[in-house]
Amino acid sequence: MQWQINTTDNKVKIRGLLIILTLILVILSVWIKQPFIFMFAGMILLLIFLGLIYDRNIAKGLIIENPKRTLRLTEGEEATIEIVLKNKSFLPYFNGTFEMQTNQKVAGTNKEIAAERMRRISFRVPFVLKGKSSVKLAIPIKAMERGVTGVSNVGIVFPHLLNFEAIHLTYLQKYQTEIIIYPTPLPVHGMESFKQMTFGNQATLLSPFEDLLHPLGTRDYIPSDSFSRVHWKASAKRNKLQTKIYERNRNISWTIFVNISLTSQIGNRYTSGDLESIISKAAFLCQSITEQGYPFSIYINLKQYGNKPYHVELNQGNNQLKKVWEMLARVDGVTSNIMKMEEVLHQATTKMADSNLIVFVGEITSASELLIRKWNTQGKRCYFIAGSEESNTLQQIPK
Numbered sequence: 001m002q003w004q005i006n007t008t009d010n011k012v013k014i015r016g017l018l019i020i021l022t023l024i025l026v027i028l029s030v031w032i033k034q035p036f037i038f039m040f041a042g043m044i045l046l047l048i049f050l051g052l053i054y055d056r057n058i059a060k061g062l063i064i065e066n067p068k069r070t071l072r073l074t075e076g077e078e079a080t081i082e083i084v085l086k087n088k089s090f091l092p093y094f095n096g097t098f099e100m101q102t103n104q105k106v107a108g109t110n111k112e113i114a115a116e117r118m119r120r121i122s123f124r125v126p127f128v129l130k131g132k133s134s135v136k137l138a139i140p141i142k143a144m145e146r147g148v149t150g151v152s153n154v155g156i157v158f159p160h161l162l163n164f165e166a167i168h169l170t171y172l173q174k175y176q177t178e179i180i181i182y183p184t185p186l187p188v189h190g191m192e193s194f195k196q197m198t199f200g201n202q203a204t205l206l207s208p209f210e211d212l213l214h215p216l217g218t219r220d221y222i223p224s225d226s227f228s229r230v231h232w233k234a235s236a237k238r239n240k241l242q243t244k245i246y247e248r249n250r251n252i253s254w255t256i257f258v259n260i261s262l263t264s265q266i267g268n269r270y271t272s273g274d275l276e277s278i279i280s281k282a283a284f285l286c287q288s289i290t291e292q293g294y295p296f297s298i299y300i301n302l303k304q305y306g307n308k309p310y311h312v313e314l315n316q317g318n319n320q321l322k323k324v325w326e327m328l329a330r331v332d333g334v335t336s337n338i339m340k341m342e343e344v345l346h347q348a349t350t351k352m353a354d355s356n357l358i359v360f361v362g363e364i365t366s367a368s369e370l371l372i373r374k375w376n377t378q379g380k381r382c383y384f385i386a387g388s389e390e391s392n393t394l395q396q397i398p399k
């Protein structure tokens with residue numbers, strides 16, 4: 001059964017009083033020999049009997065359609081939640097009210113049916129549902145802020161047909177409508193310079209990126225070369241230092257690291273007060289990279305099952321952007337779920353061999369700087385976002 005029936009104790013008391021009254025009237029009619037009183041007692045008894053039948057059939061055949069669906073909105077966008085009620089029995093439901101609640105991520109645009117109570121948005125929609133019929137209810141909503149909300153506390157209230165007591169039906173199943181509000185992208189200057197780079201895995205003489213898996217040979221060592229790039233065997237053969245040369249290519253792909261936390265002087269981690277700004281910057285980066293046609297992956301220092309960070313694998317296109325924005329919408333910033341950023345970076349190291357552009361959103365911890373220096377020596381280019389909300393700028397981290 002889809003419904004739990006909740007009624008008041010008054011109905012039981014009234015029914016008991018009517019039964020007692022019926023017995024008194026029957027005895028009185030026999031005592032004074034008045035058939036009219038007996039007929040009146042019979043009518044009361046019939047009313048009790050009909051009430052019992054009605055009570056046993058309440059909610060039988062009453063169905064609420066519950067398909068699994070997701071409404072994806074941006075902040076400020078309006079939409080409509082459609083509720084379909086079906087009545088497969090002959091019993092009508094007059095003067096009914098459909099009830100449900102959401103959190104404050106959305107608001108009702110029709111104030112006649114929506115109200116805020118206890119940090120929840122309650123909706124009450126009147127309806128009439130005749131026997132063997134259906135009704136469709138439209139509930140207009142507006143996305144207020146980034147996040148996710150479901151529909152809860154679904155129920156129906158209507159008056160009893162015979163005694164007019166209020167009957168409350170509580171929906172027992174989970175209502176499978178989810179509303180996702182995407183973050184609003186916050187522009188970051190500097191991303192436009194990457195539009196001029198050619199996409200693809202192509203060898204080139206002018207690319208700033210080197211493929212460390214494809215060595216081309218060696219050349220004479222110069223003082224500006226990193227000592228880690230010295231080819232020792234070639235140096236021994238030629239009796240002078242030789243530097244490794246790698247093939248340059250334009251296989252451009254991004255890895256984005258989002259740090260939603262701050263670290264205190266004693267090492268405690270807590271959710272950043274700029275959480276929404278951090279999420280919005282990350283949303284813009286993903287949008288810009290998608291528009292430029294490059295693949296990207298993203299990591300957020302929030303725990304999932306198995307002590308793994310929120311992560312979307314390397315891919316590209318609008319489906320990738322939708323997947324990432326949905327993940328960003330679900331970030332709640334619960335401090336107990338925050339991971340150390342260096343743990344996230346170490347877990348990502350084995351998966352990001354193909355990425356040569358790395359960008360950090362949020363605080364860069366001192367422990368993370370060791371890995372950044374390592375990636376710089378591997379030919380990767382690391383960036384961070386500098387400036388205020390009005391002038392966010394993508395800047396390269398010096399080698």
